[in-house]
Structures are given as C-alpha cells and as structure tokens.
Amino acid sequence: MNKLTSIFIGFLLVIGFTTSSYSRDQIKIVGSSTVYPYATVVAEKFGKSGKFKTPVIESTGTGGGMKLFCAGVGANHPDITNASRAIKPKEKTLCEKNGVSEIIEIVVGNDGISFAHAVSAPDADFTKEQLWRALAAKVDVDGKLVENPYKKWSDIDASLPNKKIEILVAPPTSGTRDAWNSLVMVKGCTKTAKSLFGDKAKKECAKIREDGYAVEAGENDTLIVQKLTSNPDAFGFFGYSYLVANKDKVKASSVEGVQPSLEGIQDYSYPIARPLFFYVKKAHIGVIPGIQEFLKEFTSKKAMSNRGYLAKIGLVPLASEEYQITRTAALDLNTISIK
Amino acid sequence: MTKEQRLKKRHNAEKRFRFYGLASIFFALLFVLILVHNIFSKGSSAFMKTAINVEVFYDKDLLELEPGSSEEEILEADFFDITIESLLKVYPAKNMDEEDALIELFTTDAEIEIKKAFLNNKNLIGKKINLEITASDDIDQLHKGNYPRDLPEDRRRISNFQLEIYDVLVESKTITKNFNNYFFKNGDSRDPEIAGIGGALVGSFYSILICLLLAFPVAVLASIYLEEFAPKNKITDFIEININNLAAVPSIVYGLLALQILLATIQLPRSTPLVAGITLALMTLPRIIIPCRASLKAVPPSIREGALAVGASKFQSVFHHVVPLALPGTLSGTIIGLAQALGETAPLILIGMVAFVVDIPSTPIDPSSSLPVQVYLWSESAERGFVEKTSATIMMLLSFLIVMNFLAVYLRQKFEKRWN
Numbered sequence: 219m220n221k222l223t224s225i226f227i228g229f230l231l232v233i234g235f236t237t238s239s240y241s242r243d244q245i246k247i248v249g250s251s252t253v254y255p256y257a258t259v260v261a262e263k264f265g266k267s268g269k270f271k272t273p274v275i276e277s278t279g280t281g282g283g284m285k286l287f288c289a290g291v292g293a294n295h296p297d298i299t300n301a302s303r304a305i306k307p308k309e310k311t312l313c314e315k316n317g318v319s320e321i322i323e324i325v326v327g328n329d330g331i332s333f334a335h336a337v338s339a340p341d342a343d344f345t346k347e348q349l350w351r352a353l354a355a356k357v358d359v360d361g362k363l364v365e366n367p368y369k370k371w372s373d374i375d376a377s378l379p380n381k382k383i384e385i386l387v388a389p390p391t392s393g394t395r396d397a398w399n400s401l402v403m404v405k406g407c408t409k410t411a412k413s414l415f416g417d418k419a420k421k422e423c424a425k426i427r428e429d430g431y432a433v434e435a436g437e438n439d440t441l442i443v444q445k446l447t448s449n450p451d452a453f454g455f456f457g458y459s460y461l462v463a464n465k466d467k468v469k470a471s472s473v474e475g476v477q478p479s480l481e482g483i484q485d486y487s488y489p490i491a492r493p494l495f496f497y498v499k500k501a502h503i504g505v506i507p508g509i510q511e512f513l514k515e516f517t518s519k520k521a522m523s524n525r526g527y528l529a530k531i532g533l534v535p536l537a538s539e540e541y542q543i544t545r546t547a548a549l550d551l552n553t554i555s556i557k
Numbered sequence: 558m559t560k561e562q563r564l565k566k567r568h569n570a571e572k573r574f575r576f577y578g579l580a581s582i583f584f585a586l587l588f589v590l591i592l593v594h595n596i597f598s599k600g601s602s603a604f605m606k607t608a609i610n611v612e613v614f615y616d617k618d619l620l621e622l623e624p625g626s627s628e629e630e631i632l633e634a635d636f637f638d639i640t641i642e643s644l645l646k647v648y649p650a651k652n653m654d655e656e657d658a659l660i661e662l663f664t665t666d667a668e669i670e671i672k673k674a675f676l677n678n679k680n681l682i683g684k685k686i687n688l689e690i691t692a693s694d695d696i697d698q699l700h701k702g703n704y705p706r707d708l709p710e711d712r713r714r715i716s717n718f719q720l721e722i723y724d725v726l727v728e729s730k731t732i733t734k735n736f737n738n739y740f741f742k743n744g745d746s747r748d749p750e751i752a753g754i755g756g757a758l759v760g761s762f763y764s765i766l767i768c769l770l771l772a773f774p775v776a777v778l779a780s781i782y783l784e785e786f787a788p789k790n791k792i793t794d795f796i797e798i799n800i801n802n803l804a805a806v807p808s809i810v811y812g813l814l815a816l817q818i819l820l821a822t823i824q825l826p827r828s829t830p831l832v833a834g835i836t837l838a839l840m841t842l843p844r845i846i847i848p849c850r851a852s853l854k855a856v857p858p859s860i861r862e863g864a865l866a867v868g869a870s871k872f873q874s875v876f877h878h879v880v881p882l883a884l885p886g887t888l889s890g891t892i893i894g895l896a897q898a899l900g901e902t903a904p905l906i907l908i909g910m911v912a913f914v915v916d917i918p919s920t921p922i923d924p925s926s927s928l929p930v931q932v933y934l935w936s937e938s939a940e941r942g943f944v945e946k947t948s949a950t951i952m953m954l955l956s957f958l959i960v961m962n963f964l965a966v967y968l969r970q971k972f973e974k975r976w977n
Binding site for chain 1 (some may be wrong): 632655669704708711712713714729746747748824826827828909911912913914915916924934935936938939941944
C-alpha cells in the first residue's frame with residue numbers, strides 16, 4: 219500500500235518538476251487550416267535539413283490561432299500563427315494588451331477559391347451576382363427584398379442550366395467561408411439590395427440561405443470533393459490546392475468568365491483570389507531556436523517561387539515585387555504597426 | 558377458438574419473436590460487415606509500398622568522401638548529386654522537363670534513403686549497388702490501381718511521359734511492391750509515401766500509460782472505500798449518483814476542463830501526451846469506478862463474514878479476501894475504460910493534439926499526436942495517398958480495441974469465480 223502511494227506521489231512530483239523547468243527548443247505554429255498544408259511542407263523540409271527540430275503545427279483556424287498567438291509572450295505561447303486573412307484591428311489590440319507588441323507579417327502567397335463540380339458535369343460559368351443570388355438568404359426582386367425564391371439555376375438567369383440549385387458551403391468558422399463572404403457574397407450583392415439592407419448591408423448580404431439549397435458541408439474539403447463526385451448537379455467551393463490534387467475528380471466552373479489558374483490568381487484577374495499570411499512573434503526570435511532560419515526557408519526561392527515546392531501543391535506564388543517585400547520582411551524582421 | 562387454435566397462436570407468436578430477433582442480429586452484423594469491408598478494401602493497400610529498383614554508384618569524387626570516413630563526415634556529405642545521377646539512369650530523358658518528370662516518380666526522400674544505405678554499409682564507396690527507392694505517392698497509387706490512367710492528360714496528375722516510363726518499369730519488373738515499414742516506423746509527413754503512424758503510436762501509448770497510472774489506483778481505491786467502508790447515507794448516495802452522471806458527460810466537456818485548468822492555469826505544455834493522459838484519466842475515472850464497484854458488490858457477503866468470524870480486521874477482510882476476488886472484474890472494467898480512452902478524439906482536439914508532428918516523441922512532454930487524431934488529420938488532407946493511410950490507421954486502431962476487449966473478456970472468464 220505504502221509503495222503504491224509513494225509511486226503515485228513520485229509521479230506527481232515528476233510532472234511538477236518537468237513542467238516547472240519547461241522550455242522549448244521546437245518552433246510552435248498555430249492557425250489557419252488553409253495555410254496548414256503549405257506550412258507543414260516547409261516545416262518538414264526544415265526539420266530534415268538537420269540543425270533544428272521539426273516545428274509542430276496545429277490547425278486551429280485563423281481566428282483560434284490569433285487568440286492563442288496574442289495570449290502572451292513565453293514558451294507556453296505559439297511563435298507563429300497562420301492566417302487566411304490579414305490580422306484584424308481587434309486582434310491587434312488583444313496582442314498589445316498581452317505584451318505581444320512586435321509582430322512580423324509574412325505574405326505567403328495567394329489562394330484562389332474554386333467553385334467546383336464533378337468532372338462529369340457540363341462546364342459552367344457564373345457571375346458573382348448569380349452566385350450571390352443562388353446563395354443569399356434574402357435577395358431583391360423588382361426592387362423589394364424577399365426570401366430567396368430561386369429553386370433552379372434557370373430561375374436566376376435563363377442562360378443557366380435548368381437544374382436544381384445545390385451548393386455545399388464551408389461552415390462559418392472557416393477562413394474559406396470568410397473569404398467567400400467578402401469576395402463573392404458582398405461583392406456580388408446588388409446595389410438595390412445593399413441600399414435596402416441599409417447599415418447592415420455587409421452582414422445581410424453575406425447571410426446564406428437556410429432552406430436546403432445551400433448545404434453546410436463541414437470543414438473537411440476532401441469530403442466535399444467526394445460529395446461532388448457522387449452528385450454531378452452539386453457545386454462546392456474550396457481552396458485551389460484541392461482542385462490541383464483532385465483534378466481527375468472535380469473541375470472548376472468559371473467565375474466572371476475566368477477559370478482559376480496559377481497566373482489568374484497571381485495577378486488577381488481570377489475574381490475570387492486572396493492572399494495568405496503568417497505572423498511571427500519577434501520577442502521569440504533568439505529565444506526559441508530556429509525561427510529566423512525557418513523564415514528564411516519559407517521565403518526562399520526554392521519554396522515560394524513559381525517552380526518552388528509550394529507551387530507544386532497548389533500555393534499560388536507572389537508576383538515578383540511582392541515577393542521582394544516579403545523576403546525583405548523575413549530577412550530584416552520588419553514589424554508591422556499594431557496601433 | 559378451440560384449444561388447438563389457441564396453442565397454435567401462441568406458438569406463432571414465439572416463432573415471430575424468434576424471427577425478429579434473428580433479423581435484428583442479421584442487420585447489426587450486416588452494418589458491421591459493410592463498415593469493415595469499406596475500411597479494409599480502402600486501407601489494406603497501405604501496408605504495401607511501391608519501390609523502384611535503382612542502381613546507385615557511390616562515386617568517391619561526387620561525394621568528396623574517402624574510404625574510412627567518419628560517421629560525421631558522411632552525415633555532412635552531400636548526396637544530392639549521386640541521387641540525381643542514379644535516378645536519371647532509370648530512363649533516358651531528353652531535356653530538363655523530362656528529367657524533372659522522371660525525378661518526380663521517386664519520393665522526395667530518395668536522397669535520405671541513399672544516404673541511409675551508405676551509413677549501414679560504409680564499404681560501399683566507389684561501388685555500385687541496387688537499391689529499392691520508394692516511389693512517389695502518385696506512382697504508388699497508380700501501381701496499386703487506386704488512380705485512373707484512362708483520363709485525358711490534363712486531368713491526370715501523372716503525365717503521358719511518366720506513364721510511358723512506368724509501363725517500361727513494369728515490363729522490366731524493376732518496380733516492386735514491398736512491405737511498408739515506413740507506415741509503422743515514421744512520424745507524420747506531408748508526403749503520403751513516407752508518412753507513418755510511428756509518432757501517433759508512441760503518443761497514444763504515453764497517453765494511455767499516464768491515464769492508467771492516474772485513473773487505475775484512484776478509481777480502485779475510491780470504489781473500495783465507497784463499497785466497503787463508507788457509511789450508507791444521503792451523502793454517499795449523492796456521490797454515487799454523481800459518479801454515474803460524470804460517466805455520461807460528453808468527453809468534449811473534459812477537453813474544455815483540461816483547456817481551462819491544465820493549459821491556462823497550471824500551464825502544462827500544449828499538444829503533449831502528459832496533458833492528454835491527465836484529461837483521459839479524468840474522463841475514464843467514473844467509467845472505471847462503476848464496474849469496480851459492481852464487481853466488489855458481486856463478492857458474496859459470506860466471504861467478508863467468514864474472514865471477520867476468524868478474527869480478521871475489516872481492513873484485512875477487504876484487502877485479503879474481497880479485493881482479490883473482485884480483481885478480474887476490476888481489471889476488465891479498467892481495460893474497457895482504457896479502450897474507450899484510446900479511441901477518444903474530441904477532448905484531444907481542444908488540448909492541441911491536432912497538430913502536425915514529424916518527430917517521434919521521446920518523452921510524454923514532447924508534442925505528439927495520437928491514433929484517432931491521426932485519422933482525423935489525414936482524412937482532411939488533399940493528397941490521394943492519404944485515403945488508404947486513413948483507413949489503415951483505423952484498422953490499427955480497431956485491432957488495438959479488439960485486442961483490449963478480448964483481453965478484458967479473457968481475464969474475466971479465466972479468473973472470475975462463480976457463486977452459486
């Protein structure tokens with residue numbers, strides 16, 4: 219009996235001891251699930267190069283990542299957070315409040331959201347307004363706001379196919395949905411509808427219908443691809459990398475007449491493109507080993523350029539001027555203003 | 558109604574009931590079969606990996622190594638040149654693009670594999686040797702028949718030129734299928750062909766070990782006290798009800814609790830088996846206490862009374878007679894509780910185990926993932942090679958659960974005493 223108790227107490231002591239002297243020699247990264255596939259590839263290469271341990275990357279979503287990142291300085295807080303959108307003023311305030319006053323912003327590259335369907339379905343082309351009309355909770359018909367009445371694509375525009383509207387949408391927590399809302403739902407929203415919505419136009423335009431024509435499909439993009447394959451009438455949207463990896467199963471429909479392509483997303487002629495970021499805590503550089511080297515690897519030509527290994531898995535590289543800015547920020551550790 | 562009619566009616570009722578029972582068992586088995594078939598048909602191919610036989614020449618000049626170089630010098634040496642040279646010998650490529658396409662047939666780790674072979678046998682310098690270099694996941698999937706080749710070229714991940722090489726390799730039998738040792742040995746990777754569950758296995762092992770060390774003694778002592786020593790009154794009734802309630806609390810709640818207390822307040826390191834083990838222990842405690850108490854209750858009072866009658870103290874009667882008899886039930890309850898903890902994902906997501914961890918953890922305070930979390934992570938990955946890896950990991954997880962549950966049944970049947 220005494221043995222058992224002493225083992226137990228010893229065990230608790232060990233826990234207490236190891237954690238009180240806890241320091242980290244491994245970079246810790248949190249944040250967006252869209253940036254996750256790229257960051258992990260860089261991390262793996264970085265770890266294999268030998269000098270440092272492979273960074274640990276947790277996929278928490280952009281918002282969750284910011285919360286962890288801004289929680290404070292010290293080994294218990296992450297060094298880097300990935301983001302599929304720029305840091306919000308609210309998050310900057312949180313960071314400053316917790317002593318995270320110096321942040322380096324790195325633009326990783328661009329991502330285009332592809333609006334895709336099964337390969338077996340006929341090609342399609344939509345305008346942003348048509349997409350908004352198909353998805354919005356409320357639309358304007360003859361100058362009046364009504365609950366979305368469209369059941370078939372051809373109800374929106376006679377040139378569209380005579381098929382039931384069926385769209386798989388990402389859940390509200392995902393960065394892809396955020397980007398979709400701001401790039402398609404708000405931009406596609408008609409002027410009449412905006413003026414009818416009044417002050418809350420942005421929020422109201424982005425509201426997605428809940429009458430069964432738009433189906434929430436969960437964060438799992440692989441699952442969306444599977445669902446699209448089995449149902450050629452359904453559409454769904456996800457990051458460009460999933461299109462590249464699954465091009466034998468799904469294809470993208472054009473938006474405003476443009477197919478998503480590397481060049482189109484790079485120069486933003488494809489209308490649903492967005493930059494991807496990560497943010498680095500400057501206070502951790504020099505404390506946690508390897509951060510500076512990791513930045514160098516991430517922003518190196520062999521990773522980020524047009525023929526780099528990130529481009530192969532679907533990241534759309536930056537145009538050359540923007541690349542120079544990012545590279546300089548990574549080498550000189552330029553911080554952004556957080557006021 | 559005559560007597561015979563009534564009898565027939567009663568017999569028919571029984572026949573119908575038997576049929577319903579059989580039908581429900583049949584349906585239950587059918588669903589299990591569909592599930593197992595689905596997982597096995599997708600996952601079984603992950604235990605094999607495709608490799609291409611390549612002749613490697615360890616050129617002294619390209620490596621800048623002398624016979625008898627030290628381990629460190631070899632580790633420092635650049636194997637890139639001889640890797641490219643060896644891989645290009647597989648098929649004649651006419652220009653840079655074709656060379657790139659040829660090199661893409663192999664895993665990104667080809668250089669490391671060539672280096673490892675050399676480290677194992679340092680006499681190879683200046684010699685030629687045939688090595689099985691792992692193929693890239695695209696070729697792997699193609700070779701296993703999981704990737705279609707009858708599509709137009711721009712819809713395929715594999716170009717016509719690569720297909721041409723592949724066909725030649727198949728013809729000359731230089732492409733082979735071997736046992737996939739990487740799947741068990743390696744940590745996570747973004748390249749499906751070299752990704753493995755090694756890290757997740759170690760992470761799960763540590764988590765369950767810590768869970769066992771914490772939950773088992775506490776649960777056993779708590780149930781012995783409650784069952785044998787505690788007075789039966791309203792307070793103990795209240796505790797009993799709450800233990801039953803806790804056993805039914807959804808596991809994610811324990812995750813939230815751990816996030817608040819273990820991570821935010823005590824500041825234990827995130828994503829570690831230590832935190833996972835403590836969280837799972839909290840969750841498993843009530844689930845072990847309940848079967849422990851049941852097995853203590855099942856020991857007949859005559860045993861206790863007999864011990865007391867020959868002069869044993871209450872403590873002696875409990876620990877010398879009751880507990881040993883209740884042990885089989887206690888152990889099987891514990892194992893079933895641990896089996897549940899092994900398959901638990903939700904609380905681990907909250908404490909940061911859903912992380913990309915390449916290095917295999919060496920202590921419980923290194924970041925790590927666990928088996929169910931690995932399933933979750935891979936099911937979200939875009940690369941085709943992860944589909945079979947996901948199912949194969951589920952197979953591993955299922956087999957662990959089956960082994961544990963069998964062990965629980967075995968222990969109970971082998972050692973349990975029946976009281977008539």
